[in-house]
Amino acid sequence: MKKTLILSTALVGFSAAAHADVTVMSWGGSYGAAQTEGHLKPFTAATGIATMMVDSENPATPIKAMVEANNVTVDVASLEYADAIRLCDEGVLEPIDIAILPPGSDGTPAADDFLAGAVTDCGVSTDIWATVFAYDTTKFPEGPTTAADFFDLEKFPGKRGLRKGAKAVLEFALMADGVPAGEVYTVLGTPEGIDRAFAKLDTIKSEVVWWEAGAQAPQILADGEVVMTTAYNGRIFSAQIAESKPFQIVWDGQIYENEMYVIPKGAPNMEEAKQFIAYATSTEGLRQQAQWISYGPARKSALLEPLIFNDGKTEMATHLPTHPDNMKNALESNWEFWVDRDAELNERFNAWLAAG
Known part of the structure; x- marks a missing residue:
């Protein structure tokens, strides 16, 4: 480009x-x-x-x-x-x-x-656009292929990149934990569902590198700081095509809007x-x-x-x-949910993050 x-x-x-x-x-x-x-x-x-x-x-x-x-x-x-x-x-x-x-x-x-x-x-x-996850094919020539794989530190060891915030992270965690895309916001709308999402994040918390700006996600992947990361799909595409990076997008569990x-x-x-x-x-x-x-x-x-x-x-x-x-296991981001719950869930997210 x-x-x-x-x-x-x-x-x-x-x-x-x-x-x-x-x-x-x-x-x-x-x-x-x-x-x-x-x-x-x-x-x-x-x-x-x-x-x-x-x-x-x-x-x-x-x-x-x-x-x-x-x-x-x-x-x-x-x-x-x-x-x-x-x-x-x-x-x-x-x-x-x-x-x-x-x-x-x-x-x-x-x-x-x-x-x-x-x-x-x-x-x-x-x-x-969509939030997806991508990995470095030089680290894992044959995978991962599912949202659940992102959380599997035994099968796919190494650091993970995640956007620093509740939105798209909590939904992704629930899909990785087996919640069907069509049920994610119903589950996340309950206290038990929120606890379930954070419990899933707990399983990789010690291995997460948090990113904030969209350009950071492909950069930490290219630098080897992480072996896979969530990212905006267009950022990974640009790195793949324009910069010839050895990245592969996994569309399973994508969240689009x-x-x-x-x-x-x-x-x-x-x-x-x-x-x-x-x-x-x-x-x-x-x-x-x-x-x-x-x-x-x-x-x-x-x-x-x-x-x-x-x-x-x-x-x-x-x-x-x-x-x-x-689109086989894709989730449309629910704007009504996030208009109503953004402040509350980000407060919970920040407290969880600060707890170490």
Whole structure:
């Protein structure tokens, strides 16, 4: 993948953003690069409106702080689905009228072209991504193959990487413990289910390396700090294809969801922000991003023709979370559950983590 310069600190990003007409805050790394190549650069070329990318480990936190401080310096942010719903409910985000979104390339109205749930009161889906786990094939040439294997330190010895937080970690632990995907949130909604998830995590706690930013997961795997790690599937794909890393994704137990473009309340360039989102989430905008990273477009019209990676030869279909072969034991992240339980479960998670 072509390397893209992305500002990596808030201080540099915000001082430079004063010269941009649309400032987009996203997650950095290969994902931020995909949005830059697929959305920001083409939008500027098409409209003449300048764009600037700034990074965050999780844009939801600084966006909320900016709005509460009445000092908003970002026009568009990329948020996880549950955060987009929660911050919309809290009045942190601007409503987005679906009428501003163009029809699909085949003429289908936006309301019918987007997949179910991909457009909300304050957000529009940029892609469908997944938390998966991946391993170094030089360490384990013949496996692992299941979520349960991730927790099997005897069969597959070595350090594990996990995202530092409750979301997607608790669900993954329950699936690894034998809970069917369709029952995960029912089980996790009970005290006994929560205890069960943490008990499963206890079995590998001493061997876990915790990561926070998406770019860290493939890095600790490449460095040999861990032998397998949960990660965002597109980050592993980029390491596999663009950097020729000996990584293998295990799709069993994947947890998928929409990523959303939103506009913070009081964004300095509101109309330009709406133009950007309309462009970026058009059929062509979604296809352009998907040619840089293996996240599935959220419009049906974007899938009418094959998607090819920017190397010109890699077909993306089998690398997407939504490919039928990858959905055999997949869990859709339940945004309603996490809007209601995020604070409580992360408090429990942090206490568990601190207990050593």
